[in-house]
Structure formats: structure tokens, C-alpha cells
């Protein structure tokens with residue numbers, strides 16, 4: 001069985017994933033690693049952003065680590081063959097319904113943020129985003145011609161009790177190992193799916209998690225509060241679309257997107273999907289300028305959540321922090337290290 | 351004909367609206383002002399958050415100024431009778447499809463933000479939010495029981511070419527009077543309505559506004575960029591749901607929600623709807639602690655956009671700035687003035 005499937009993907013994906021490979025060799029040489037094309041790279045080679053074989057290999061691995069997908073060269077490709085469609089198909093195919101997106105402030109970087117130091121220093125907040133439902137996958141969805149001219153586009157947001165419950169459960173379980181507080185965000189004042197969301201989370205809380213503090217917040221207010229005072233939050237659970245936006249705001253709080261990993265988890269025992277939050281960054285691709293830490297920390301999450309090696313995860317996290325403390329900085333952090341040199345710094349700290 | 355219909359509404363709404371009344375008397379005593387119950391207050395008196403008579407009066411006025419709606423005492427009221435339903439019905443009934451939400455940094459308050467001074471100082475950015483379409487109003491919308499137990503909730507996002515075009519037109523027109531740049535935000539990578547949105551804005555731009563700079567951005571990236579570097583934007587146009595969230599982030603940038611007005615406009619010649627961005631703030635309602643400046647600046651927008659009194663609008667804006675410069679601060683700004691004393695400060699500066 002493959003332990004770790006690497007999907008380098010497009011843009012800076014291959015560069016940052018190469019540094020993960022080096023870390024794996026140094027830290028966990030026993031892991032069986034494989035690699036497949038994904039996204040635009042797979043489309044160019046195979047005519048599809050995710051081949052059946054790659055998806056099957058992903059589902060048969062213990063963990064999957066994705067680099068990044070997309071780029072301007074695939075803008076003209078039909079929507080269902082675009083790199084992003086491959087990512088959505090991978091998430092759905094692996095059934096990784098709970099997307100864990102940490103917003104962490106690394107102490108040596110507390111001044112890199114657009115927010116004041118005191119607002120973000122020590123920040124450790126986790127967004128749990130529902131990842132395989134909602135408006136991303138609901139039907140009907142179409143664009144039609146109107147009789148009098150012009151068009152009409154429709155998207156559908158759908159959520160069931162079961163979908164909401166399983167992702168909320170992940171949030172409550174996580175909170176128990178942290179500061180024991182869950183904030184659930186929706187627009188129950190205007191959306192029926194928001195009403196159901198609030199009801200299901202409230203019921204599950206009363207039934208199984210009454211020991212965890214639960215707070216409900218409207219998604220617009222959540223966005224505001226994240227900017228105003230992010231340290232008030234511990235774990236925030238929300239739907240696919242709100243989670244997309246709220247987790248991006250949270251990622252921005254700490255100043256460098258190049259630092260932040262994510263994990264997408266399905267039912268226990270099934271493989272998790274790990275990806276850096278940053279995109280494919282076509283503007284700097286191939287120049288060895290990208291920060292590999294988000295990808296390396298995605299591997300750290302894989303060790304923790306899928307590979308049962310918390311010990312190695314702790315070692316790796318400490319090494320990343322040490323590399324930062326000794327002043328290792330890629331360009332996004334205001335430094336001059338190349339992607340490979342930042343990999344060197346982590347390996348040296350290991 | 352009524353010039354200005356006041357809908358004080360709930361919570362701090364009546365307190366801040368009372369200060370608007372004082373400003374109107376001092377600045378434009380010739381205006382014919384009326385007042386109606388609205389939101390929870392109307393529900394308590396009439397069993398509905400918006401009576402037919404109030405809506406008819408609103409449509410027959412030149413401008414409508416709303417205080418705030420909602421509060422915990424109406425949480426148990428059926429959804430279609432809740433204060434928020436009254437607000438949605440008012441927006442739809444008045445057909446005010448373009449919601450102008452400025453994010454302004456008042457120089458004397460540049461340090462009040464959670465963002466660094468240099469990130470927000472001099473900020474003057476406008477979000478144009480579509481206000482009468484999208485997932486707020488699309489059908490079908492329902493919660494149904496599933497055969498095997500549990501429920502399923504559905505909301506529908508719908509946009510037509512005409513709806514997108516008319517709000518984009520407002521954004522382009524506005525930009526021409528400002529820094530000549532429009533940023534259009536959607537999720538065209540995952541939503542069909544986003545695809546249509548991008549197409550319609552692109553076509554309109556080519557046809558009628560090629561002199562304005564147009565940029566497209568994904569809504570998640572927009573949220574991130576607003577936090578990172580808001581001064582890169584001039585006018586941002588987006589749909590109802592994204593606009594709800596993005597305008598709340600923008601409002602938070604400048605540190606005090608108590609300062610920010612908004613305008614909702616329909617077709618030329620029809621009345622506009624003006625409201626402070628802050629909510630009903632039940633926690634401080636009735637204590638004379640609320641900042642009336644957002645409501646007063648909403649009247650400033652009404653003078654500008656509906657009442658054809660740009661001269662008075664300029665005078666009022668200068669008076670608010672002067673009051674701030676002389677140190678007038680309510681509690682939300684770190685001061686100790688009451689609502690009435692802040693009203694006094696503006697009147698003194700007039």
C-alpha cells in the first residue's frame with residue numbers, strides 16, 4: 001500500500017512538492033511514496049485533470065499530498081476539464097468532507113501581517129470547512145437562454161442533516177483537544193440551508209457534545225469578527241462556500257499564505273488529502289522563489305492525521321519553527337532564500 | 351410628496367435616527383419628513399414587520415432612511431414575520447438593486463483599526479453589492495423531510511443578464527467619478543452564476559465602459575486582498591451574498607462600524623434606501639451610548655444621491671469630520687460622549 005501519494009500539479013506545485021520529498025527522505029525514509037500527474041499537467045498529458053487511475057491510487061493510499069492546480073494556460077479549456085474541476089473531483093472522489101484550515105501566527109513572523117501585532121500574536125484558530133457539499137456540488141446548475149434575450153444562471157445550495165452532522169462532529173472532536181469552543185457560522189437569517197445548519201449543530205451539541213462551548217454566528221459577522229479580534233475563536237465550522245472565504249481571510253491574517261497547510265479528512269480510516277492553502281502562483285512558477293513551508297507543513301498534518309506519526313509531526317513542526325527563528329526567509333517573508341534553500345534550512349533544523 | 355421617510359426600527363435605531371432628525375431640522379428645515387414603524391416595532395404593533403401602508407409611503411417618498419432592525423425578542427417569530435424579513439421586503443419592494451457601501455478611513459480615526467495604520471490610512475473604497483437578487487430571493491427554497499430520516503435544505507442562487515448588467519452599470523458610472531477602476535468579484539471557477547456574472551460584466555465593459563479599468567477577481571481572493579491591501583481597490587461590484595460578506599470585512603477595516611453609512615439605489619428617479627451598516631445592537635439599546643454618525647452620514651448620502659443637495663451633503667460631511675477632529679468620540683471610538691452629545695458636536699460644527 002502506498003503511504004503517501006504526491007500530486008505536484010501545476011505552477012509552483014512541483015517545486016514545493018520536491019522539498020516535501022526531501023523532508024520525507026530525511027524524516028521518514030520508510031514511507032512508501034508515489035507520484036502522479038494532476039490538474040493542468042494531467043490534462044496536457046491525458047486529456048483530463050484527474051485520471052481514473054490517479055483517483056484509484058489516491059483512494060488506495062494512506063495520505064495524498066497535493067501541490068497546487070491551475071494557471072492561465074488552461075483558461076480556455078472546457079469547465080469540466082479544467083484543473084479546478086480535477087480538484088473538486090478529487091475531493092468528492094476521496095469523500096474528504098471536513099477541511100481543516102489552521103490560521104496560525106508563527107512567532108518569528110508576528111510583524112509580517114497587515115494586522116497589528118497584538119491582534120495576531122499567538123493566534124491559533126482552526127476553520128473546519130465542509131468540503132464535498134453545498135453550492136459547489138448541488139444541482140440543478142445551468143445557464144439558459146431567456147426568451148426575450150439575455151441569459152439566466154442557476155446554482156443550487158443543498159445540505160442534508162447527515163452532511164452537516166458529520167462535519168460538525170469533526171469540529172466538536174477537534175475542539176475537545178484544544179480550547180473547547182466551537183463557533184458555527186451560517187446565514188440562518190436568510191437561507192434555509194442556514195436554518196437547517198443551525199438546527200443540526202444545536203441538536204448534535206445537546207446530544208453528544210454538551211461539554212463543548214457552542215456559539216452561533218452569522219457568516220457576515222464572522223468575517224468581521226475575524227478581522228477585528230480573531231483570538232476570540234478556537235474552532236469555527238461552516239459550509240463549503242462560506243468556508244472558502246472565511247478561511248482565506250484567516251489565512252491572510254498571519255501575513256504569509258506561503259506558510260499555511262490544510263487537511264481534508266473523510267471517515268476514519270480513509271486517506272486524508274493535504275494541500276498548501278496557496279495556489280499555483282503562475283507569476284513566480286519555475287523560478288525557485290516559492291515558499292515550500294506550506295507544503296512541508298501539509299506533510300506535517302499528514303503525519304499527524306493520516307500516518308499515525310504524531311512524534312514525527314512534532315519534530316517537523318519544531319524544525320520549521322527553528323528554521324524561521326534562525327532567520328530563514330523566502331521572498332514572500334521578506335527574505336532572499338530560494339525554495340531549495342528554505343528546504344535546506346528545514347533539513348538542517350531537523 | 352414626502353422628502354424623507356424615517357424608519358427608526360429596533361434597538362439603537364430610534365436613538366440614532368433621532369439625531370438625524372435634529373440634523374435635518376438644522377441643515378434642511380424645508381424637507382418634509384415622515385416616520386413609520388418598521389421591523390420588530392412594526393411587528394409588535396401591526397403583526398407584520400412592514401405594513402403595506404409603510405411600503406407605499408416609502409415608494410412615494412424621495413428618500414427612505416432606516417435605523418436598524420431585529421433583536422432577540424423576535425427570535426421566536428415565524429421567519430416571514432421577522433424584522434429581517436421586513437428589511438428584505440423593503441429592499442425588494444423599493445427595487446433598490448444597487449447597494450453602495452463605502453469603506454472610508456476618517457483621518458482622526460486612522461489608529462482605531464485592527465489593521466496597521468499604513469494599511470488603512472486614506473482608504474476610500476466602495477463596494478457595490480447587488481441587493482435584490484441571488485440566493486436571498488431565488489426559488490425553490492425549502493427544508494424537506496427525507497424518507498430515511500433527517501432533512502434536506504435547498505437554496506437557489508439565480509441571476510439574469512439584466513440583473514447583473516444594471517448593477518454593473520452603477521459600478522462603472524461610479525468609478526468614472528472616482529479613480530476609474532472596477533473590480534468584479536465572483537466564483538466563476540465553481541458557480542454557473544459566477545460564469546454568467548463575469549461574462550456580462552466583460553461584455554458591458556467592452557460595449558459602454560472601455561475607458562474604465564476592469565479587473566476580475568475570485569471572491570475568496572477578494573476577501574484576502576481586502577485584508578492585505580485594501581487601497582488597491584476603487585469600486586468593487588459583486589453579488590448579494592458575496593457583497594454581504596465583503597462589505598462587512600471592508601467596514602471592519604476602518605475600525606468603527608459606528609461610522610459607516612450605506613445607500614441602496616434603484617432606477618433613476620426612484621427613491622433610495624439609506625441605512626447605517628451597524629445593526630440594532632440590542633446590548634446597548636436604550637442607553638444613549640450608540641454612535642449616531644453612521645445614521646447621520648446615511649442622511650448625507652441621501653442628500654447626495656436622492657435629494658439633489660450635494661451642497662448640503664458636502665457641508666454635513668465636513669461637519670462630521672470637524673466634530674471628529676475636535677475630539678468628539680462615542681464609546682465605540684474610545685470616548686465617553688452619549689448619542690445626544692455626539693449629535694450636539696455635529697450640530698455645533700455645522
Ligand SMILES: CC(C)[C@H](C(=O)O)[C@@H](O)C(=O)O
Pocket residue numbers: 084087244539540570
Ligand atoms: C481552486 C478552487 C476550486 C478552490 C475552492 O474554491 O474550493 C480553492 O479556492 C480552495 O479554497 O481550495
Ligand SMILES: CC(C)[C@H](C(=O)O)[C@@H](O)C(=O)O
Pocket residue numbers: 189190220434437594
Ligand atoms: C439583516 C440581514 C438580512 C442583512 C443581509 O444579510 O443583507 C444584513 O446583514 C445586511 O448586510 O444588511
